[in-house]
Amino acid sequence: MTETDVDAFDSVLEAIGGTPLIRLARVAPEAGAPVYVKAEFLNPGGSVKDRAALSMVLAAERSGELKPGGHIVEGTSGNTGIGLAIVAAQRGYRLTVVVPDKSSREKTLILQAYGAEVVVTPGAVPREDPAHVSQLARRIAEESGGWLANQYDNPANPAAHHEGTGPEIWRQTRGRVTHFVAGIGTGGTISGTGAYLKEASDGRVRVIGADPDHSVYSGGDGSPYFVESIGHYLHPDTAEDLWPESYHRGVPDVVEPIGDRESILTARRLAREEGLLLGASAGTAVAAALRLAATLTPDDLVVVVVPDSGRSYLSKYYDDEWLRGFGFLEDVEDEPTVAEAAGPCSWLPSTSSAGEALDHDGPGELWAVTVPRPGVTGSPAFAEVTGTLDVRRLRAAEAAGLVRREDSITGHVTEPLPAVGLGESHRAATARIGAHDAAWVLTDGRVTGVLLGAGKPETIG
Incomplete structure (x- = not known):
């Protein structure tokens, strides 16, 4: 047998793309439209970002x-970095990847396994902060003379999908696709694929974006959410909210908001009912696709991109203890849970005055002090709780003449309490609190109550 007789790729880069469509056989609504997932987790790096990585490097x-022999630098939640690491290994480049601290540990380990240098930086900082992912990546590229891939603004990102993903879906469905669903991160996948499908169908295909419900893309407040690699977080101190140039806003016909819990539980359901181990952003997209399919007929055909594998999130979305700790699971049986023992709490912004705090008509005595977000009245994400205010102590200080109503609450704020999940067993949660007298109770990662620990209520604060 000669070398030309071998049916094989010359390198791993040729294996990028060409992913199959897989019909959802068990979770799709029976009377609605059929739903097919575009299995991007089957790319060599385990995600749809392999396509953009190769396209950007070649361009x-x-x-x-x-x-x-040059130096590639990129800021990423992880998947684009993994794609770049594969391309860099094959084509002889050095790679430095800047990732936010909320990225899963598995992604960091994968990047290091490919030989990439990984720099971890805080994720919850304003865009203008030198530590912000994009700012730090840009500075590293400038100082090292490297090339910044800049997936958020690089036209080769959506081009990869206009030239690859879109034509594949059109060919695989023989032009029968009527609705295309994808999450929005950098915007490259939905912009490039959606534009191609609209062009090929003379505008017949509708494009639906799927987005975390707190993300700015779908009209959310920009506060933190738990689904990685998707959405648009907005720090309240960001001076100008810049959206990626890779996201072409005119392509999606609608952007559907999906809650973190629905995203995560949908991903877990796909693993257990369809045999598809996927990331939570796939859960976001599939949840939107299932909602949509239920409103359609069997003559329609829905294709949804599932961008990455669940293997990168085993310590998060597939870890029951992790999920219970943030209040996403409530499946403890035969013993009391935190929900049964939790008391009410309130929250107020860190910029409040003592008078505003004392006049605040909120329940409970321990209040969460939060990052101020104008116009936001709902429960705060735990990531944005900066401290604890014992309002009884503030009242006592006012009565003793130690605080004026115009004073800031800053000097009366203590460290944030630890956190427990609404669905954890009460016994396990109080044991975990340890020496602390109280803990915030989380529902879907947001502060919704307070749990008193072993200490007596009058000593808490």
């Missing part, structure tokens, strides 16, 4: 921005 090589 930079053609333009001369990336020289042989």
Whole structure:
């Protein structure tokens, strides 16, 4: 047998793309439209981002921005970095990847396994902060003379999907696709694929974006959410909210908000009922697709991109203890749960005055002090709780003449309490609180109550 007789790829890069469509046989509504997932987790790096990574590197090589043996730098939640790591290994580049601290540990380990240098930086900082993922990546590229891939604004990102993903779906469905669903992160997948499908169908295909319900893309408040690699977080101190140039806003016909719990539980359901181990952003997209399919007929055909594998999130979305700790699971049986023992709490912004706090008509005596977000009245994400105010002590200080109503509450705020999940067993949660007298109670990662620990209520604070 000669080398030309071998049916094989010359390199792993040729294996990028060409992913199959898989029909959802058990979770799709029986009377609605059939739903097919575009199985992007079958790319060599385990995600749809392999396509953009290869496209961006090839474009930079053609333009001369990336020289042989050069240095690639990128800021990413992880998947684009993994795709770049594969391309860099094959084509002889050095790679530095900046990731936010909320990215899963598995992604960091995968990047390091490919030989990438990984720099972890805080994720919850304003865009203008030097520690912000994009700012730090840009500075590293400038100081090292490297090439910044810049997936958020690189036209080769959506081009990868206009030239690859879109034509594949059109060919695989023989032009029968009527609705296309994808999550929105950098916007490259939905922009490139959606534009192609609209062009190929003369505008017949409708494009639906799927988005965490707190993400700005779908009209949310921009506060933290738990689904990685999707959505648009907005720090309240960000001076200007810049959206990615890779996201072409005119392509989606609608953007559907999906809650974290629905996203996570949908992903877990796909693993257990369809045999598809996927990330939570796939759960977001599939949840939107299932909602949509239920409103359609069997003559319609829905294709939804499932962007990555659940193997990168085993310590998060597939870890029952992790989920209970953030209040996403409530499946403890035969013993009392935190929900049964939790008391009410309130919250107020850290910019409040003592008078505003004392006049605040909120329940409970321990209040969560939060990052101020104008116009937001709902429960705060735990990530944005910056401290604890014992309102009884504040009242006592006022009565003793130690605080004026115009004073800031800053000097009366203590450290944030630890957190327990609404569905945890009361016994396990109080044991975990340890020496602390109280803990915030979380429902879907947001503060909704307070749990008193072993200490007596009058000593709490």
